[in-house]
Amino acid sequence: MIKDFIKNIKNNQKILISYSGGLDSTVLLYQLIPFIKQIPFLKLRAIHINHQLNTQSFSWAQYCRKICKKYSIPIIIKTLHIQTKNNIQETARKLRYKIIAEHMLPDEILVTGHHSNDQCETLFLSLKRGSGISGLSGILQKSFFNKNKKIIRPLLNISKEQLETWAIKKNINWVEDDSNYINKYDRNFIRNKIIIPIQKRWPYFIQNCIRSMRLCYDQNIAINYFLDQIIHDISLFTDTLNISKFYIYPKAIQILLLRRWMFFNQKHHISYNETKNIYNNIITTKNQNTINRINIKNISIQKYKNNIFYIPKHQNIKNRILFWFDYYKPLKLPNHLGYIIQDQYGMLLPKPNTSDLINIRFQLYENIRTDIGETTRKNFWQKNKIAPWNRNRIPILFYNTKLIAIMGFLVIKNQHTYTNTWRLSWIDFII
Template identity: 45%
Template structure:
């Protein structure tokens, strides 16, 4: 079944996702039949720890791999107390483990077949997915710098079972697959038999629809890629200035494609609509955002930003007792250092306590200005987005505000003070290629 597929890949190193079930067992033995063709095989088994027989299944996989001289990686998942959306959370954990164990240029092989594909299609219909979601699994997809191949996607489970029986293979029957409170099992046992009985060609037609959706999605992405090329700007942000002159459907398609470049699970249709309605076209002075797990999308002026959520440091105070030693800042914001390469600042007196803060409210009088202004206005003048304003180290001597490092110096009473040179070494970037001046 798969020897022609394997020959198409110059890389001959493969990692098999081996559960011990029918699909992965057939995959393993088919690879063994062509192993003499100078290919390297490893297997990985994940014990989910959700069944009393889980350890017996692991031992079965060990026995098969030892017998056939296949290196086997065994990974254990922690038992889950929260059963909500368990299938999806386990799937994410599995792929993270696969990614962690893949060697450079090694190809991951999985045993997914037509029936799995059809079940995924129905699950996508249940979620209200569009053509991208209805494209389901692809024959080949990326996993970081590696690839996944699903060689059985054009083969039915019945065909795999016939091959396994013909070659007298032994495999695990996971009885948890009979528990229909899981969505996929419900579709497999309560939905698919009815559909196949009524329409014998339902699975094949389902596959045809999936293939059409994949082709349509590929074609759409081709045009979106060409159009979005001129919209992606500084730091992979999305310029939305022209969105007011575009149809909503085009805008939401571009937003979705932009997010697909971030290598995250794409948000729902509802979330994309929210980004369009409540973030792009909210009030100009608003500070809208939407959270996508560990990330967030925010708008500043005419640009959308995709950001990793950072812990708040608003109430943090760092005391710099020995300024001859670098001061490390939180949130990967770099460090402060006294050296000859920094910017010139008023130096502290010996009896003053140097401290770094990340929040200040009220009016201040900065050098180069003739009157006090609200600090919010100063941030805006310097194109500092709201989410970065509490990431910039503010220098204080005791309770005297001295400077926002890299942005401005406060015009306070600096009589009888010497100068010193202070550097803020960081990788923080601002809109319009504005970089902090302390490097």
């Protein structure tokens, strides 16, 4: 069942199996055990999460410990403390993955026993939520959770019936969780009251569901390919979308473009209702000189002239002053704004005197003198196309209280008191 998975593992691969003791994770464990002996570099560990939702849960944990000890597999056993009584299964799932992520080693991948019946149940849950084509694509065989933790589901194309037949043939025991028959949980209701009766009438129903989900997945990939091309053509930066060309497309495509652009920035999909809210209150407004804004959780979406901006909410640093005492070391800026470093590639600047206090500020206090004369702060930012909400996020270099440079934009001329020069760069990260 998992030969294709084993073929693709790399040398010294570390694998963590989510082991509940139930049928699916037990079959997966026993499928992996022979390969541990055949492939010496394969490192396998198990993790068991006790949800404390069943009176037998502690005995299941001990059973899993016993099986892992028998086959010399290290096992981590952790206990969940679920406080809420609402949506228990979803809460347990989130807590479970949070604990798993905390215990994964670097470069370790998580494997789970999800099978095709789980996939079909997920389809019905997506229909219940009114999901679009992305939600109807189902569970991916390979994906990531907790930002950068890799998860693989080697049994996703195998049915529960096939797993059970294999386990019985091999005389393998597993834990039976009687809570799987409590139909107050959505997934259990779908499994017991919908899918099982349908399967009795149409035995190939699950396979056909899987086929439909694959078609949705393929179509979603194709749609996103063309959306990405359009976004690339009309965006200068990932967090800035030029919407002047939006209006040549039908409304439905405009909404899809907006949702895809939001995904680039958030790394997860927002709901269609949230997308429509942004569309109706940001995209469709015609006044070019007013700032329209919508707040969603920890971000703000703002429209200014022909652009919309994705703006994470940050601490106000308008009045912040950072002193750079040891300029041989990078100066870390607040709010994930990167670093100021001394290097050979940056802006050519007058070098401070030994008595000067080098400091970075995020606010201009006076008009600016350039090569062509004096300009106001507002005119300077407008000329450089810096939106109003970003104007206090640009690092500004001072020696004592003397303005020296606006990093990335301007060096103040006529600095007669400085004889030497140096170069400074404003960078995103340090390698």
